[in-house]
Amino acid sequence: MAIKLRLARGGSKKRPHYRIVAADSRMPRDGRxxxxxxxxxxxxxxxxxxxxxxxxxxxxxxxGQGAQTTDRVARMLEAAGVVPKKDRSNPTKGTPGKAAQERAKAKADKAQEAADAAAEPAEEAAAE
Structure with a gap:
């Protein structure tokens, strides 16, 4: 049986209150x-x-019995000094998704074309 130390939500809508519980990982979040x-x-x-x-x-x-903690509970335990602080590094978390990157590239291409079109008539006028 895999034991997890995790949060179980209570409280009403928009007024959360959590219990920190030891639970079987197969049970629902707010369950047994x-x-x-x-x-x-x-x-x-x-x-x-x-x-x-x-x-x-x-x-x-x-x-000591081998229970695993969820990320949020682990942070609380680190703040309490129960477990050593571990480095968390996710450098790709802040990067935009594939669709957003495509939109940004299309916008940059369109701006480049507009800049090129604006520069062309100026070159022709200077040549005359």
Whole structure:
């Protein structure tokens, strides 16, 4: 059984509140979980001490049992100093998609043609 430490969403529409849980990875996000390890309230200010509350002993236990963390929970654990910070580098994340690159190329080609067309009559006038 693969255990994940992840967030389970609660709260009403537009008012999220999350539980940090240890759950079987095959269960639904908000479904059955093994143990509640803490809470996360994203509506509170970032410097609030009750924004993220975790039972760090139990988190350490589950990590010792081989549980994997989701990216968001891993970041919370890094901030708490439970796990070492790891480098995240995705240099291609900010690059435009294929269609956007094609549109940009077409726009650049059109601008180049317009510049060439504007330069041609000026050359002919200078030759006369």
């Amino acid at each position: 979980f093994i143990e509640k390890l803490g809470t996360y309230n994203p509506l509170l200010p970032k410097d609030s001490e009750v924004r993220v509350v975790m039972d760090l002993e139990r988190v350490q236990y589950w990590l």
